[in-house]
Amino acid sequence: MNIKTIPTQPFADQKPGTSGLRKKVPVFQQPNYLENFVQAIFDSLESYQGQTLVVGGDGRYYNRQAIQIILKMAAANGFGRVLVGRGGILSTPAASCVIRKNQAFGGIILSASHNPGGPTEDFGIKYNIGNGGPAPEKVTEAIFAQSKSISSYKLLEAPDVDLDKVGSFKLGEMAVEVIDSVNDYAQLMESLFDFDRIRELLTNGHFRMCMDSMHAVTGPYAHRLFEQRLGAPLGTVMNGEPLEDFGRGHPDPNLVYAHDLVELLFGKDAPDFGAASDGDGDRNMILGRHFFVTPSDSLAVLAANATLA
Template identity: 75%
Template sequence: MSILTIPTQPFSDQKPGTSGLRKKVPHFQQQHYLQNFVQSIFDSIDVPAGATLALGGDGRYYNREAIQIILKMAAAHGFAKVLVGQGGILSTPAASCVIRKFNTYGGIILSASHNPGGPAEDFGIKYNTANGGPAPEKVTEAIYARSREISQYRILDAPDVALDVLGLSQLGDMQVEVIDAVADYADLMAELFDFSAIRALLASGFRIKFDAMHAVNGPYAREILVNRLGAPADSVMNAVPLEDFGGGHPDPNLTYAHELVDIVYGEHAPDFGAASDGDGDRNMILGQRFFVTPSDSLAIIAANATLIPAYRNGIAGVARSMPTSAAVDRVAAALNIPCYETPTGWKFFGNLMDAGKVTLCGEESFGTGSSHVREKDGLWAVLCWLNIVAVRQQSVEAIVRAHWAEYGRNVYSRHDYEALPTEAANGIMQHLRAQFGTLPGSTLGSYQVASCDDFSYTDPIDGSISKAQGIRLLFTDGSRIVFRLSGTGTDGATVRLYLEAYEPDAARHCLDAQDALSEMILIAGQVSELHARSGREQPTVIT
């Protein structure tokens, strides 16, 4: 086996987005494209002698081919060992768990998260650092800078590695160990949660339905919910990971998880429903005919954290992405703990967790997690809810309504306008920025604008600054409208519109969010010229 040095030329489009580099599969299949990016990673992280790398993906189309390329390149760059998930598969939270448990020099995760998979669909790659979390911007910027000047890459000339059988093999001077990450992850969950209480809840007749959406979490859910907690086998649906996710869109929301939604809102509905996404880091929580917004889920987990063994002694602090509702802020104030507001992207939570500033983090985009790993974690959130229900002996809906009664309700919705022409999406944002001088102090319907800005964040740990993270219209009553361009899609541009109003009156807590926010929705459309500029009368997805 010899190490080959292959001449190449830079690609201009390898700038990582919110969570790594995402493109269509045919784009990644271009000659040298993946290799260039992997070489740029290795050139940017100064691989020490004897280092171990974690490697795996969500099982989508092109995962196996990419794994083989990365293994051979790792062998050409001095890694002593690579830990790879069986079949090349690792959920994103399990990858973070493996990085931390085995003290690896970070890991490479292959996923386009909640985006569709298949020969003509999406693929992605990102590097996570040794703390188990997504690389911070200073690292991704270095990778991008390197990708623009690369002239060659190194790769071992060797046969493919067997990925389906557990155990060790040799690749040049490097060891490859195929591991059972499901067991490692399940063991960690057993340390955090009261499995005995959850097991008793399920044995009492409490029925659950978990939709793995033919994505990576199927085996993890089976091991934990069925094998360890005793749920009936049919409690986990769409449990077999498929390269194209069964033709579905593995995004756990009311639109794309409609099969689960129909069950939970239908006759003989289970008591609890949940779903996770392509790589297992997002979650949707449902009660019987009742949807829990991700923002409320974070707040309720924070308010009830001491019911969970891992957090029995309290939590240090909480953090949320800027577009996430302020529901958790109210909990933090009541608990007298800090609450941090960051840009969208889990990478912004890493420094706060490493510094011990926060224990729980969340995003409105169905991501919730804690300091047990450095990624958001879909099954962790599901287990939080099951643990809380088991202790409180109340339904999901009753727990949410009791929370609203105590803290008030942050009525919240997100409208996604997907796959817009990039020029149109940028035009909407530019039109909003052009009004920064005139909007403050103006009256829009029954709302008065207090301020508007383009959100900027200064990291309290390392002082790094992230600008232009979303446009905020803040009203005098605490309500707000947020516009943001998504950084996770691969097809055109997505404009996300976030709407939030605080409702302290319990008599109005039963209102449908779209009805309660109807005036604000009209105002958002008018001030942004969203419909005229996008050519869309309705959003693609409403959550």
């Protein structure tokens, strides 16, 4: 396996915000476009050689291809280990959890949040620092500065990694661990919330809920947590399979785009509780039977009860 140094030229439009760099898929598919930005991330960092990087995304179109490029570039640039979610799947909150639990140097998350996915739709990439949070302005400005002066990037010539098989692999000198996308996050949730009490509620026969994952990243998490760990009936999770185009939907949890859930909660014999989440799983909408709770209000409820965790 050889490390190649590939000449390139800067792109003028690679200024990231706190949500990273977002463009249409065909823009990212331009020769060297993604590679330039990833190399700019690495070139803006210090003392990462031999360290751990976390990689994953929301499953949208181009997620898998981008991850393979990032893995080979991370190996070529000297990272010691990469943790990547099975199938390339890691919600933004789960990626933060994995970064912190494993004391990783940082993480690269592939998502365009609530924007549509597909061959001509949106794609995004963002860097999270070692505390699990998004890169601050000082870091994003350094990335942008590197993107404007880049002249080459490094890439390991190697076969693709099987992202669907949990296990350890080698890319040159770098270890790649394909991890279960849900385990660490599920353990964190169990440490924060009283799962026994929630299980009692969901299995008492008097309370029904519905979770709409909108064919985005939270499907595997919702299936594991609600239906497997907490005993909710199968079928509690709607649209729970992550799809590259989100089932031709728009993974924005609001009254317009989460219409399947809204119709259910405002219909006859409605469940007691409903929720929907966005593309990368860091925003939600909460519904009760025949009423709507705004996302800001649901956050306020969580904050007001934070001392109970």
